[in-house]
Structures are given as structure tokens and as C-alpha cells.
Amino acid sequence: MASQVLLQTKLFRPGPAQLSGFIRRYSAPVANAIPAAKKKYVPTCGTYPQGFDASGIIVGVKPGNTTKPDVALISSHLPCSAAAVFTKNKFQAAPVTFSRDLLKKKSNAGIRSVLINSGCANAVTGKGGLEDAKLMAGAADKSLGSHEATVVMSTGVIGQRLPIQKIVDNVPTAFERLGSSHDHWLTCARAICTTDTFPKLRSRTFTLPSSGPSIEYRIAGMTKGAGMIHPNMATLLGVIATDAPVAPELMAPLLKHAVDRSFNSLTIDGDTSTNDTVAFLANGAAGGSDIAEADSPDYIALRDVLTDFAIDLAQLVVRDGEGATKFVTIRVAEAASEDAARRIASTIARSPLVKTALYGKDANWGRILCATGYSLISEPGHDVTPVPEIVPETTNVSFIPTDGSAELKLLVDGEPEDVDEARAAEILEMEDLEILVRLGTGKEEARYWTCDYSHEYITINGDYRT
Amino acid sequence: MASQVLLQTKLFRPGPAQLSGFIRRYSAPVANAIPAAKKKYVPTCGTYPQGFDASGIIVGVKPGNTTKPDVALISSHLPCSAAAVFTKNKFQAAPVTFSRDLLKKKSNAGIRSVLINSGCANAVTGKGGLEDAKLMAGAADKSLGSHEATVVMSTGVIGQRLPIQKIVDNVPTAFERLGSSHDHWLTCARAICTTDTFPKLRSRTFTLPSSGPSIEYRIAGMTKGAGMIHPNMATLLGVIATDAPVAPELMAPLLKHAVDRSFNSLTIDGDTSTNDTVAFLANGAAGGSDIAEADSPDYIALRDVLTDFAIDLAQLVVRDGEGATKFVTIRVAEAASEDAARRIASTIARSPLVKTALYGKDANWGRILCATGYSLISEPGHDVTPVPEIVPETTNVSFIPTDGSAELKLLVDGEPEDVDEARAAEILEMEDLEILVRLGTGKEEARYWTCDYSHEYITINGDYRT
Numbered sequence: 001m002a003s004q005v006l007l008q009t010k011l012f013r014p015g016p017a018q019l020s021g022f023i024r025r026y027s028a029p030v031a032n033a034i035p036a037a038k039k040k041y042v043p044t045c046g047t048y049p050q051g052f053d054a055s056g057i058i059v060g061v062k063p064g065n066t067t068k069p070d071v072a073l074i075s076s077h078l079p080c081s082a083a084a085v086f087t088k089n090k091f092q093a094a095p096v097t098f099s100r101d102l103l104k105k106k107s108n109a110g111i112r113s114v115l116i117n118s119g120c121a122n123a124v125t126g127k128g129g130l131e132d133a134k135l136m137a138g139a140a141d142k143s144l145g146s147h148e149a150t151v152v153m154s155t156g157v158i159g160q161r162l163p164i165q166k167i168v169d170n171v172p173t174a175f176e177r178l179g180s181s182h183d184h185w186l187t188c189a190r191a192i193c194t195t196d197t198f199p200k201l202r203s204r205t206f207t208l209p210s211s212g213p214s215i216e217y218r219i220a221g222m223t224k225g226a227g228m229i230h231p232n233m234a235t236l237l238g239v240i241a242t243d244a245p246v247a248p249e250l251m252a253p254l255l256k257h258a259v260d261r262s263f264n265s266l267t268i269d270g271d272t273s274t275n276d277t278v279a280f281l282a283n284g285a286a287g288g289s290d291i292a293e294a295d296s297p298d299y300i301a302l303r304d305v306l307t308d309f310a311i312d313l314a315q316l317v318v319r320d321g322e323g324a325t326k327f328v329t330i331r332v333a334e335a336a337s338e339d340a341a342r343r344i345a346s347t348i349a350r351s352p353l354v355k356t357a358l359y360g361k362d363a364n365w366g367r368i369l370c371a372t373g374y375s376l377i378s379e380p381g382h383d384v385t386p387v388p389e390i391v392p393e394t395t396n397v398s399f400i401p402t403d404g405s406a407e408l409k410l411l412v413d414g415e416p417e418d419v420d421e422a423r424a425a426e427i428l429e430m431e432d433l434e435i436l437v438r439l440g441t442g443k444e445e446a447r448y449w450t451c452d453y454s455h456e457y458i459t460i461n462g463d464y465r466t
Numbered sequence: 467m468a469s470q471v472l473l474q475t476k477l478f479r480p481g482p483a484q485l486s487g488f489i490r491r492y493s494a495p496v497a498n499a500i501p502a503a504k505k506k507y508v509p510t511c512g513t514y515p516q517g518f519d520a521s522g523i524i525v526g527v528k529p530g531n532t533t534k535p536d537v538a539l540i541s542s543h544l545p546c547s548a549a550a551v552f553t554k555n556k557f558q559a560a561p562v563t564f565s566r567d568l569l570k571k572k573s574n575a576g577i578r579s580v581l582i583n584s585g586c587a588n589a590v591t592g593k594g595g596l597e598d599a600k601l602m603a604g605a606a607d608k609s610l611g612s613h614e615a616t617v618v619m620s621t622g623v624i625g626q627r628l629p630i631q632k633i634v635d636n637v638p639t640a641f642e643r644l645g646s647s648h649d650h651w652l653t654c655a656r657a658i659c660t661t662d663t664f665p666k667l668r669s670r671t672f673t674l675p676s677s678g679p680s681i682e683y684r685i686a687g688m689t690k691g692a693g694m695i696h697p698n699m700a701t702l703l704g705v706i707a708t709d710a711p712v713a714p715e716l717m718a719p720l721l722k723h724a725v726d727r728s729f730n731s732l733t734i735d736g737d738t739s740t741n742d743t744v745a746f747l748a749n750g751a752a753g754g755s756d757i758a759e760a761d762s763p764d765y766i767a768l769r770d771v772l773t774d775f776a777i778d779l780a781q782l783v784v785r786d787g788e789g790a791t792k793f794v795t796i797r798v799a800e801a802a803s804e805d806a807a808r809r810i811a812s813t814i815a816r817s818p819l820v821k822t823a824l825y826g827k828d829a830n831w832g833r834i835l836c837a838t839g840y841s842l843i844s845e846p847g848h849d850v851t852p853v854p855e856i857v858p859e860t861t862n863v864s865f866i867p868t869d870g871s872a873e874l875k876l877l878v879d880g881e882p883e884d885v886d887e888a889r890a891a892e893i894l895e896m897e898d899l900e901i902l903v904r905l906g907t908g909k910e911e912a913r914y915w916t917c918d919y920s921h922e923y924i925t926i927n928g929d930y931r932t
Contacts, residue, residue: 090856091839124835126881158832159882274836366624370740373557390556415592416625455921
């Protein structure tokens with residue numbers, strides 16, 4: 001099936017995918033086609049927030065698609081408080097413009113639905129594209145019997161108009177298919193996927209201090225890669241829904257706190273696509289007293305649940321990095337500032353030489369050190385700046401194995417260790433790995449998650465027309 | 467031979483290179499092993515500056531090396547004015563520290579030789595490494611009968627000490643083998659190579675306004691990759707020598723002007739290794755009046771010759787990008803500032819998604835636009851900044867074919883063109899290509915050179931212990 005889709009969209013020449021004999025699916029896999037190694041990341045059951053329903057339907061946004069759900073709907077019986085974090089890219093897709101304006105106009109209240117299509121990003125599509133985004137939202141509002149209550153998102157090819165009539169015509173079906181079962185949510189999560197090899201869905205329960213064990217709150221969410229761990233093109237989308245009651249004005253700070261510590265640790269807005277969007281909805285269906293005060297115990301508790309939940313979701317994106325064979329945490333500690341730590345971690349995490357060494361299972365601390373060493377320096381053509389945050393003589397680099405065994409020190413106070421290559425190879429054989437850089441110049445720290453660069457990464461991206 | 471070296475240095479496990487059946491040579495090729503497609507970049511004759519000699523000898527800096535020249539020497543009969551541009555990386559190799567201090571101490575005068583080894587970078591080697599750099603330079607000074615007259619450079623594996631006694635013992639041989647023929651210069655250029663597939667040597671003649679055709683000046687130079695087009699690890703080294711007479715205090719501004727417009731357009735100091743160094747020597751052996759005044763006609767003439775020459779050399783590094791199949795010029799025009807244009811060009815040039823699309827011969831302007839759109843935005847966790855330098859509605863993206871045929875417009879004033887895919891495929895089949903982004907917000911421009919990301923790039927970097 002995958003090769004059929006491929007031929008339909010790229011008739012004019014054979015791409016590297018064919019030449020190398022490897023073909024990645026360009027649409028989300030059907031349930032039984034998830035790679036064996038990834039199956040453990042797909043839940044088989046869930047606890048979903050009350051008052052929310054989900055669906056995913058096959059519309060054929062890409063003309064060749066007749067088998068993969070490509071329109072997703074999440075809808076609440078009650079009006080929700082809602083916020084979203086959007087891409088900073090200067091070329092913002094029409095759904096980004098539309099949804100940002102909507103949330104502003106509605107002061108983050110009165111939202112009922114999120115309608116998403118994959119297969120076409122509706123980006124760089126001019127005024128017509130914005131009109132399409134409005135038509136999509138309007139169709140959902142009509143089915144809801146509401147007005148200005150639908151956030152929209154799109155992901156897929158840039159520069160092409162949506163088959164808007166087809167989508168609009170199918171919106172009633174998306175509403176008809178809504179349901180609250182695990183299968184409904186999973187199909188919805190599949191519908192937002194593009195090059196993902198598995199749907200990314202999570203759910204959990206939590207309590208709040210004010211109500212204690214008397215109320216079980218629920219939170220559920222889905223995301224899609226991104227493909228690359230630094231998703232500078234393939235859209236990252238995310239939707240998180242909870243049945244806790246939250247005042248509209250607290251939604252944005254809650255979400256910002258969570259996203260800064262999760263999706264932004266994949267540099268999602270430092271290196272960001274035209275469409276990246278993460279939305280958060282709260283419908284209050286579980287009852288209890290409104291969370292209406294920032295820094296109240298309930299606020300703090302929800303903020304921490306949301307942040308932890310967002311980290312879980314964000315890590316799934318890394319797990320499905322295009323061609324990835326490794327999940328690597330970059331931790332920069334003992335930094336003079338969190339900002340410096342973040343920039344260094346981000347630089348290491350995106351270094352092609354570090355990422356290829358990880359693929360090659362090479363304990364190449366020189367590349368890690370080198371990326372650290374250039375992460376804060378001035379741009380070409382600008383004067384040399386001092387960069388007091390990095391002092392070679394206090395810098396330490398280690399591998400932290402994820403099986404709880406001992407740290408492997410590679411560089412201690414700027415001096416190379418005599419590395420046990422056999423032990424290094426052992427650690428590098430594991431799927432998960434932490435690289436720890438201690439700067440010795442302060443007390444702050446930051447974490448990034450990354451994966452390796454493989455041959456498959458080149459195959460996928462040499463041939464995928466985003 | 468290559469596989470032999472490989473086994474000697476990496477006994478403990480098979481790397482992707484072996485697994486994929488492809489093996490890149492980890493040492494510079496012998497003359498007859500240069501890839502057929504690269505032969506055109508290796509000169510078969512040259513005009514070398516008077517009073518300079520060159521040599522390259524086999525020392526065995528890497529224990530397994532018995533066939534590749536790995537120590538290079540360029541030496542002048544007369545004391546030279548000299549300057550160098552060094553890496554900004556916070557982890558600076560010992561030869562960088564040594565040579566910077568030397569040039570400062572000597573006020574850019576009285577330099578006679580440049581001694582370079584490949585195979586070991588002498589980086590992150592502590593005080594012992596600095597001592598080694600001094601011993602290297604001292605051995606050359608001894609052979610010269612001079613004092614503090616030798617600049618040193620190293621490139622290769624990080625974190626290992628030089629086999630310094632072996633090098634010092636062989637320095638007299640390097641002096642014995644000095645000569646001024648093309649073969650001497652070419653062997654010297656081969657000796658500085660690491661993963662390069664061909665030696666990078668250029669020479670030319672020029673005149674200066676004050677002497678006109680009565681004096682033929684000469685300039686010659688060599689460089690080494692870099693491997694990657696954004697050499698954030700593999701060292702980039704360069705040496706340029708001329709027989710024009712230049713006052714010591716003018717050497718640094720001349721070189722800075724040239725490097726900013728050549729090697730720095732490979733982001734060489736924005737994304738820079740521990741060892742990157744480009745040195746410029748002028749011995750005045752051709753005679754004529756000293757160039758002693760900045761902005762004099764002779765100064766301007768030499769500056770332009772040097773800049774043009776440095777561009778030639780720098781482009782050779784891109785031509786030999788690891789695994790590269792394409793040479794791509796990124797030109798950002800109609801920018802509000804040169805700095806903005808540079809940052810945008812650099813961002814496009816290093817985008818993995820743009821580079822893989824080029825490999826896949828995919829006219830994926832969406833990725834180019836996307837990289838443009840995130841190039842000037844704020845870091846993750848920081849507020850959104852306005853970025854007035856980029857206005858979607860005035861942005862244009864085109865392919866400029868290198869055969870003189872018509873420009874192919876992909877995006878005009880922010881609106882996608884209906885692209886002729888057959889014509890796009892035709893342009894993308896060519897080895898050379900220019901991507902032109904017109905911002906429509908000013909009059910400045912900047913250029914970067916880049917290459918594509920291929921499967922071979924992953925193979926090389928997944929297995930090479932730098």
C-alpha cells in the first residue's frame with residue numbers, strides 16, 4: 001500500500017526510498033502495521049476525560065488516501081476553557097492564524113471542538129487558505145449548533161490548498177462517529193498522523209488538593225511528529241483535554257509552563273514549522289471547585305500534572321523520530337543560567353555529528369564537547385565574545401546508563417578519561433541513553449531529548465514531499 | 467588499504483560502514499585514488515609564490531598509517547608577515563592556543579614556517595598537549611635556525627596526545643624534502659587531509675596597481691575539510707602564501723575581510739571545531755613597494771585578490787562535503803541588513819530537511835521557506851519577537867540554474883507558483899544549483915555554500931572517530 005501511495009504522489013522519478021529498497025509508510029500505519037519495536041508505546045486502553053468525545057474518519061485529503069483516517073475531531077459536550085501555543089515561524093499556516101485569532105476573540109472561553117486534518121498543511125496558501133480554515137471551523141460549528149467554538153489544525157504538504165469541499169462535506173460524519181471509548185480516541189490519534197509510525201496517545205487520572213480522593217479527574221492527549229526530533233518542518237501537533245474546571249485566564253500560563261518543559265525541549269519553537277500547535281482544553285465536566293487563582297494549591301497541582309503529562313507526550317515524538325534507533329536525553333547541569341543550559345543542550349541535541357555518532361554507537365565525547373564549545377559563541381562575522389558560562393577546566397561529560405548501572409565518565413574537569421570502550425559499547429547498545437554535561441559554573445540545569453541520525457532518516461527525507 | 471586502517475583503529479565492533487558495504491577512506495587518497503568526479507578539482511600544475519617551499523612526509527601520526535603523508539611543512543626563505551583566523555570554540559586545541567600567542571608576541575612579523583600534522587588534533591590534551599605544540603614548533607625553528615618563527619596546526623582525533631617524539635624526529639626530514647615544484651605543493655596539500663577525498667590546492671598570479679605588469683605576484687594556498695559543509699567538528703585548516711610585500715599590521719584585516727566572505731560562508735566560526743585555523747603569510751620575495759597603508763590602491767587590490775582566492779579555496783571544501791552529491795549556493799537578497807541575510811542563508815544552508823530534499827532532487831520550496839521563517843525567531847522559552855526582516859507577502863524563492871537557462875520561480879510574493887516539476891527535476895539533476903531567496907525588505911544580500919545530506923554522510927559520520 002505504501003508503495004502505491006508513493007507512486008501516486010511521485011510519478012516523475014524514482015526516489016532514494018525505492019533505490020535503497022526501504023520504503024517508509026507516508027501515512028499513519030493501520031493498527032497491525034506498527035513496527036514491532038514501537039508497539040509498546042501504543043496504549044491498549046485508557047481513561048478519558050468526561051464530556052469529551054473523539055473520532056477519526058477517512059476523507060481522502062490526499063487524493064490517493066482511501067485507507068487512513070485523515071480528519072480528527074475532539075469535541076466537548078460543555079464549553080471549554082482553552083489555550084494554545086503556536087509556532088513562531090514567520091510563515092504561519094492559515095489554521096494557525098485562524099485559531100490564534102479565535103482564541104483571542106473568545107478570551108480563551110467557549111470552545112467546544114478541535115478539528116484537525118492531516119495530508120495538507122494549508123500553509124502558504126494566501127487568503128484562500130484562510131477562507132478554507134474558516135470554512136472548516138464553520139462546518140464544525142454548524143454540526144455543534146454553536147458559533148465560533150472550533151479550533152482547527154492542519155498538517156501535511158505546504159503550498160497546496162485543502163480539498164475543502166470534501167472536508168466540509170465530511171464534517172457531519174466526523175460528528176456522527178464521535179465516541180468516548182479507547183478505540184475512538186486511538187482512531188482520532190491516528191487521524192492526525194503523517195510520517196509517524198505509530199499513533200501517540202496518553203491518558204491518566206489525577207486528584208486535586210481541594211477535592212482530594214472524592215473526585216477523580218482525567219486528562220488525555222495526543223500528539224504527532226514532527227518526524228525529526230528538531231521538527232523544523234514536519235508539523236508537531238498536540239491536543240490535551242481534561243475534565244477539571246479551570247478559569248479561562250489560567251489556561252495560557254498553565255500550558256506555557258508545560259510546553260516550555262516538554263515540547264519546547266525538542267526545540268519545537270526554536271526550529272519550528274509553519275503549523276506547530278499544541279492546544280489545551282478544560283471542560284470542568286468532573287466537577288469540583290473552579291481553579292481560578294494562579295499559584296493556588298489546585299493550580300500548582302494541575303500545572304505539575306499537565307507538565308508531566310506533556311513530557312510523556314513529547315517524548316513519544318522523539319521515540320518516533322524519523323529513522324531513529326535511539327532515545328537520548330541531553331542533560332546540561334551546573335550551569336550559570338537555565339538559558340545557557342538550554343542553549344547548550346539544544347546545540348548538542350541537534351548536532352549532526354553527535355547524532356550520527358550515536359547511530360554508529362561511537363562513544364565520541366569529542367563531538368559532544370565540540371558542540372558544547374560552539375553553542376554560545378558569536379555568529380560568523382561578529383566579534384569573539386567571552387562566554388564565561390563554559391570553562392574547559394570545569395567541564396565534565398558522562399554517559400548515564402538507563403539500566404541503573406554506574407555512570408561512565410568520558411571527560412573529567414576538562415581532561416579526557418581513559419575510556420573503557422567495551423563498557424561504552426555496552427551502554428551505547430541500549431535504546432535509551434543520557435548524556436550528562438556538567439559545566440561547573442553554576443547551579444541551573446536543562447534537559448533536551450533527541451534521537452540519532454540514521455540512513456533511514458536520509459531515505460525518508462530525501463523522498464518525502466512535505 | 468582503507469579497510470585495513472579501519473580495522474586497526476576500530477577493532478571492537480563492526481560499524482555502519484562495513485554493514486552497508488560502503489567504506490570511505492579515512493585518510494587522504496593517493497593521487498590515483500581520487501574519485502573520478504572530483505579529479506577536475508585537483509590541479510595538475512601551478513604557479514607558486516617565490517621564496518616559499520613545501521613538503522609533505524609520512525610520519526605515522528596514526529599508528530596504522532604507513533602510506534599517506536601526514537606532516538606538512540610550508541617554509542619561507544625570508545621572514546614573513548603573518549596572520550591567522552582561529553576557531554571561536556571554547557575548547558581550543560593546543561596548536562590554536564600556541565599559534566595565537568606566537569603571532570601576538572611576534573606582532574604578526576618574523577614568521578618563517580607553518581608545520582601541520584593530520585591524524586591527531588592535539589585538542590583537549592591539557593598542559594601536556596600545549597607542551598607538544600611547543601615541541602613541534604621548536605623542532606621546526608631548530609631546523610630553520612630561527613627562534614619563534616613557526617606556526618603549528620593539527621587536525622584529527624580529539625583527546626589523544628600527539629606521538630610527539632615521532633613528529634619531532636621527522637621534522638628535519640620535512641625540511642630536507644622541501645621544494646617549490648607543483649608536486650611538492652600537492653604532496654603538502656595531501657598531508658593536511660583527513661576524510662577529504664581529494665587534496666585542495668590553488669595558485670594564481672596577480673599584479674598590483676603600483677607596479678603594474680612589471681611585477682608578477684603569486685599567491686598559493688591549500689585547505690582541508692571540514693568534511694561537513696558546516697564543519698562543526700572535522701577541522702577546517704587553510705594556509706595561504708603570497709610573495710607580495712605586506713606590512714605586518716595589515717595582515718589581520720586583509721585576512722579577516724577574505725575569511726568573512728569565504729570560509730565564514732561555510733559558517734566556519736559559527737559552528738566551529740576545536741582546531742579551525744586559516745593562516746596567511748606574505749614574504750615580499752617578489753619585490754615592489756611595501757603595502758603599508760590600509761585602503762591604498764595596492765591594499766584594495768590585494769584584498770580583492772585574496773578574497774576571491776579564499777572563496778575558491780573555501781568552495782573546494784564544499785565540493786568535498788562528506789557524501790555530497792551537490793554544490794548549492796544559497797543567496798538571500800533584498801534583505802534589510804547583511805547580518806539578517808547571512809543568518810537566513812546560514813539557516814537554510816544547514817537545515818537537514820533542505821539538505822535531504824536536495825539529495826532527493828525534490829523541488830521542496832516549502833522546506834526552504836520554512837527554514838527562512840524560523841531563522842530569525844527567538845529561542846525557545848523567550849518571547850515572540852517581531853522579525854520585521856521577513857514579510858511573507860514580499861518573499862520570493864527561485865532556483866537559478868547554473869547552465870544559464872531561465873530562473874525557475876517557486877514562490878512569488880508569498881504565493882506558490884504552479885511549478886513545472888519536469889523543469890524542476892531537470893535543474894535538480896545538475897551538480898550545481900543556486901537557491902535564491904528575495905526578501906523584498908531591503909537591499910543587502912549574503913551568500914552561503916552548502917551541499918546535500920546523503921546516505922554516505924551517515925555512513926561516514928556514524929563510523930569515524932574524530
